[in-house]
């Protein structure tokens with residue numbers, strides 16, 4: 001193998017408000033395929049989240065620390081610019097169901113057309129195929145049990161945040 005080859009880098013982008021076991025499964029699997037995985041937390045000023053971007057980053061860092069090759073950062077703007085600035089050639093996304101595919105394909109083709117960055121899809125673990133941050137927040141808001149759907153630090157943060165709201 002060529003010792004000089006570039007380090008393989010990929011990015012897992014998203015809102016992560018908050019990170020779920022479904023996201024974490026994708027990041028964990030990507031971290032086995034790449035030397036470094038960047039988790040890019042999108043800043044969307046027009047959408048107020050349950051958690052601030054800084055809180056989301058802290059939770060993701062805590063949940064991914066054991067993988068040893070995950071970098072968590074906020075980003076504002078186009079994902080292709082984030083990739084270009086860091087020399088990242090690949091975006092890794094989870095596909096939960098066929099219903100995800102239309103929009104994900106559009107974004108993958110747009111991003112490739114803009115900059116040549118490739119998108120690789122990993123099929124979501126079927127255990128999490130129904131899972132989204134929005135549903136977790138809704139169920140938790142009404143007192144439903146989400147302990148099997150989010151990592152422990154996120155569960156604690158959700159309980160704490162919803163108790164205050």
Ligand code: PNS
Pocket residue numbers: 013014015016042077078079080106107108110111
């Ligand atoms: O977790 P989400 O909200 O489904 O993530 C969507 C995200 C952040 C991956 C997507 O909206 C995105 O890449 N936004 C950055 C802005 C951008 O590059 N838009 C053009 C997409 S083709």
